[in-house]
Amino acid sequence: MKIGYYPGCAITRGSSSEEYGMSVMKVSQVVGPVIEEIPDWNCCGASSAHATNHKLSTALSVRNLSLAEKYEYKEILAPCPMCSQRLIISQKDVQDDEALRKEVEDAIEMPCGSSVKVSNYLEIIKNYCMDEIAQKIKKSAKGLKVACYYGCLLVRPPKVLKFDDPEDPQSMDEIVKAIGAQPVDWEFKTNCCGGGFTLSRTDVVVKLTNDILEGAVEAGADAIAVACPMCHANLDMRQKKIEKEYKRKFNIPIVYISELIGLSLGLGSIGLGLDKHFVDTKSVVNAYS
Amino acid sequence: MKIKINLSERSSDFAKEVEKRSGIKVKECYQCGKCTAGCPVAYEMDYMPNQIIRLVQIGARREALTSRTIWLCASCITCSTRCPKEVKIAELMDVLREMALEENLANPLEKNITAFHESFLNSVKKHGRISEVWMLNEYKMKRPKTALQDLVVAPQMIGKGKLSFLPHNIKGKDAISRIFKKCKPK
């Protein structure tokens, strides 16, 4: 079975979070499933479209689903939770609203892709790769304490996404456990990091990420695992600024779950993009033996 | 603040208008305040989330649409997730933002946020995907005061090969611009 790949703007090559995309690709080459980029995909509109123009947001998202359907993908992987959330919500919106569906079809000049299943990265790993990972695991990071940070978009709105518990999700924790590291029990798994305000209201982001980082450190975490480019950008890139404003130095590596899986499969840290982070990830890389 | 209610202004229909537009049942909110209690950005807001709903409920149209709150909402959906009455509060913020833009009521104090959205969407419109460098460029032009803000971070990103100057054009970018045209707000 082949799975359509919708990287989205943030993690495609030459973008701010390209290491997420790189590591997802590398991992899939080892443990599957086969993922193929959907030809000519476009931006889902992300927060800016849905925050200001519902119809535009829906049309931009649904165009990608329609493309996926055109190229006969039954399931697509959207590793960026902003994208997967937007795609799933838009799919539901056109299903529930006949008038909107017609308008969208008129705009995208294609029938709405209603049958494609959109999966986030954790779902793909849990549904297809756990056995493979168990077989091919080369290194483990025993004792590496990881705070799994899910953020907002993977779990909310729960009734639409239908993925894991919105208050205390476990999927990433299970994956972390499966690759031999130790998930910590902490309280900020699904707290908001400020998301798209990273440029426009950096002050908000800095405050929220400070709380999250503090929670992780207090729970004894050596690193925070994420599955979202926005969470990553805010937690990783803004630590310097927090240092300045809150006089608190965390220096805690923020790694993608795909990077952790890659390390446990014995893949090189450069290929996984671990050199592209703002906070040095050496402590995580070195924890693998 | 004083809210005037009389027959000629018919302001109490605002909740209905919102419901008609979005399907969100604003009247079902019984003002327990759980949305406010859990909102990560509420501390910055001029009206608490529950007050925004209240403004809609009692028909204070202008107050709701000109609030800073609607722009400060980070769309984290914590409020809707925990709402005992399942009122879609985060989604309500989307609708109010859309209405505020349509009526030119967006609060100028949150211009950073609206300018960001504009720059973002312009990039999508032009290329089909986001080209971060060019989007940033446009945003900084629009909001010169923020120009210095990320002077440390951006070059580092470029250094790590994470920001490309090549625009991410897609083949179907004409189709995308047609989508923009057809979805243009009234």
Add this chain to the structure above:
Amino acid sequence: MGKKIGVFVCHCGTNISATVDVEKVAEEAKKKYPGVSYATTYKYMCSDPGQKLLREKIEEEGLTGVVVAACSPKMHERTFRNAAVKTGLNPYQVEVSNIREQCSWVHHDKALGTEKSIDLVRMMTEKARKDRSLDSIKVPVTKRALVIGGGIAGIQAALDIADGGIEVILVEKDASIGGHMAQLSETFPTLDCSQCILTPRMVEVAQHENIKLYTWSEIESVGGYIGNFDVKIRKKARSVDLDLCTGCSSCWQVCPSKKIKSDFEMNLGNRTAIYIPFPQAIPSKPVIDREHCLLFRDARKKGIPPAESKVCRKCYDVCPIAPVKAIDYSHEDEIVEEKVGAIVVATGYQELKNNLYGEYGKGKYADVITGLQFERLASASGPTEGLIKRPSDGKEPEIVVFIQCVGSRDPAKGCSYCSKTCCMYTAKHTMLYKHKVHHGHAFVFYIDIRCGGKNYEEFSLRAIEEEGATYLRGRVSRIYKKGDKLIVLGADTLTGSQVEIEADMVVLASAMKAQDDAEDVARKLSIQYDKDRFFSELHPKLRPVESSNAGIFLAGACQGPKDIPETVAQASGAASKVQALLSSDELEREPVVARVDRLPPPLFSTCIGCFYCQRVCPYGAIEQEDIKARDGSVIKTVARVNVGLCQGCGLCAATCRSKSVELEGFNDEQVFAEINSVEFN
């Protein structure tokens, strides 16, 4: 044929006449409907003069049938029928046409409303022309009552009935009676000790000569009907002989399993495997918890009869009763049968389990406790002997946050109703806390304060004004742990601000929910329940203690959230209903029952004996009867309705292939007459 029908159209003040031209309705009836010999209107037909008018006209005009066009028959059908009886007219010759609830109140257009009323009255007139005189049915009554549930509702009902000289069987599923009230510390709004007022009543039950108590027992099945119920009761194996046991306490003192979480203590305290739930238990005799008892666990593991296990027989060995010990490991469940004439259901409620709110930790924080847990903490006989200590480390909490409406008024969590008691018990909790921890701070998050009872408002204000509890208007969005504190994220909507409290303990005012087995109990009793699985009363205002099944009454929180005074009042109400029911030797029932035709010659019937009716009857009311020739040979076997069992649903009539069964009061002729008269003006 040849019936003289009178039509009486009610104005109901202006309730009907505002949107229905009542004069025109009466006029039309008189002018156009066959059989109508008299028609009039009146301001209030249900009033005394209205009823008098009805009686006078029946007599003056020699009416043989009556149609009253008024409110719903559910309101006053009985009123009008009773009035008619006084004139000698058979009550089942009186019909009510519903032109208020189903016409004047739902249609604003007077022309349309008048048209519809004319139609509705004609339909009823046509039905009335086909009405037959029916005799009410008499059934004998068993003068004993069953009370299910031994909480305060069941105790009150049982005592009230028993005091009236009627024998009562009280069935309780736990080892002791007492229910939730026995768990409470003090009661609002007087702060008197719950057990101090309850235990004397419990003792009274135990000693009452008219009460037969089955504890550790459940209802297995209920058959029969009003006045004549057959009840099977499962006496669960107690492993202790109640006749022999003296309650000396030797056994539970030697039991080695001492760390079993006690339900009575809401898991805040422990008990042994052979135990009485609490010191004042009635009966004060233990039960063996077979799930945890070492001996029974061993027997289960080895697959041997418990009596053969040798693992631990300490309770048996220590039992001082001789020569036959009171402890018997070979006890088995026993089914006993009882006949009763009336049943009171008082099965109570359960507190919402502390695992529904992910945002409040789903029960993973030891110091986030429920209301009943706080009751146990505050109770002098509780696990902390009345000292407020938080469960995690026994520390005295200096900041306690109380959250109201947890589970209540929260449709997203599947519970839309208000639990009614929480505002009061939370106010009480803050007082108890402040009385015991003088320097402590109590914060209450509330949405609305609802204190509608006598002296309730004063009580809750006392908590705020005199006892110093701080009330914050808002709901809590999240609780999380930080060090040994609980961070409570709430809001105060009155100031429009977020509120973050570093608390030592949080008390959730958890909703009152229907029992887990409520549906099961309802099915056994054939009574209705609502969407929240509380049992439904027959009428929300006028028949609040009757269930939908005649002869079965409701008391207490099984019917909806209630506090103690309300529960006791309803229990006494149910008891008086039982008294009234059981005061006569025979019962009269509405003769809306099925009949199989038996026309002359005496034994002729069109019934073909297919007995489809028997298969569909929900009550087993269809019997088989042989029609015999003079010589005793069977000509054919036909169906016969046991009118004592028949409840009048009409399933048999609709199922009958030969049209031999009819439902009295709704027979084919009557229904067809109604349909035929629909004209849609």
Add this chain to the structure above:
Amino acid sequence: MSEETKFEPKIVAFLCNWCTYAGADLAGTGRRQYQANVRIIKLPCTGGIDPLFLIKAFERGADGILVSGCHPGDCHYNSGNYHARRRWNVFKPLLEFCGINPDRIQFSWISAAEGGKWVQTINSVIDSVRALGPFEGYQKINAIGPEGSGEGFAPSGKTGCECK
């Protein structure tokens, strides 16, 4: 009345005494307005509805029928509403065979507490029958010949409609 210009459907509703009739009463108590095109016939239970009643209503000129009783599991007589539903399952193909659009008969479950649902249901039945137009099946058959009309349409005599 200008029936040709504006068609107003005629609906007969067979309601059980315990749930839907009480629900309709509740709609009244709450003063909830609905269209006046309905005539209610009260029976103890929907399980007691003979299919002939429905045929009769059509014969008398009804354009649509609503049968409504208690929710599954809530029947006052334990199982009457289930029997009603099973009977309907058997009766429906017969209606179709006779050329009556089965959409003209609708079933619903409305409890004594659901005044609002009663209003919604009856309004939607009236609206949908209005869209179907007048029911003329009976008149057409009558036009062929009064004697033959009943045959093949309204089963003369008995209907063995209890499904097992």
